[in-house]
Amino acid sequence: MKLGFLTHVQGRGDDPARTYRDAQDLFVVADELGFDVGWVAQHHVPPGGGGLPSPWTFLAHAAARTKRIRLGTAITVLPLENPIRLAEDISVVDTLSGGRVEVGVGSGGSEAEYAAFGRDVARKRELTTEHLAILRAALANEEVGTRGFTIQPPAGDFTGRIWQGVFSGAGAEHAAAAGSNLLLNRAAYGYDEPTDAVQRPWADAYLSAWDRPRPPRIGLSRFVFPAKDRRTALAQIAADVHQAALRFGQRGAFPADLDTDEALRRFHSFYGHPDEIVAALRRERVLPVATDLITQFNPAVPDHDAAIRALELIATEVAPALGWKPQPEGV
Secondary structure (H helix, E strand, O other): OEEEEEEOOOOOOOOHHHHHHHHHHHHHHHHHHOOOEEEEOOOOOOOOOOOOOOHHHHHHHHHHHOOOOEEEEOOEEHHHOOHHHHHHHHHHHHHHHOOOEEEEEEOOOOHHHHHHOOOOHHHHHHHHHHHHHHHHHHHOOOOOOOOOOOOOOOOOOOOOOEEEEEOOHHHHHHHHHHOOEEEEOOOOOOOOOOHHHHHHHHHHHHHHHOOOOOOOOEEEEEEEEEOOOHHHHHHHHHHHHHHHHHHHHHHOOOOOOOOHHHHHHHOOOEEEOHHHHHHHHOOOOOHHHOOEEEEEOOOOOOOHHHHHHHHHHHHHHHHHHOOOOOOOOOO
16 A cells, blocks of 8 residues: 545645645655655635645645655646646656656536636536546657647656546546546545445446556545544644535535534544544545555644644554555665
């Protein structure tokens, strides 16, 4: 199993420079702890999501501050991007980082974001398919856009480094057919059943549809926040998770007016002492077929010191108990 962490680059107050510095610090800490991949999420509309519209600029800076951790997006909102320009940015960051890039893409779904970029949200799946085909061709150094044009710098081999975020079994099968790795979100929205019960059939559908010679990869994103005990963890995450659930309720993704306990359940949260988290993750139904565990704190925005401590506990107590070992430096 590979171990990752995902940040939505969120902060409190109106100091984006500090928020970005803190998020960069998490990459440095994770690199030193041996995490395999650091992921960022792209959001053009920040409330309730994140504050990073330009993930590849951010990752270029992270590449300069780290040595071995791989750098990925979960996700880049592909329909809002020019896929050829995106491929150029990806190739530049990959070159600067020594080939450490992972590319996660998806369709997003914010009507405000689609409107701002002049795109039809009703065509999001169609646009994702169209743009992904161009992105793949560009990253394979094929001619794109016009005769004789290929991206600069020439891209490395991205055969096994493109991921798709999906929200259904059909989406999982589509990702497999495209030869993409699979990204599963931290929570399944619009369902009363537990997230892992909803997502396990999606993972099974992906694996059944996979027909490529290389092994399939499944990245499983989960809200994991370890602390010295549940009370300490809740002090950092409970209010944020509850407020996020209420916002999701207003949009119809969750039932309205959930209490904190139900909000934590809906976000499929793993929190408390590391031993409690390990026991809960051993009951997780998708984790046995996942190749990558991607931990995140969103929708909570814990204090920076608490976030760093949580990363330390994930890397030293939670993940090793699940069989993960950090790769030696240079591997």
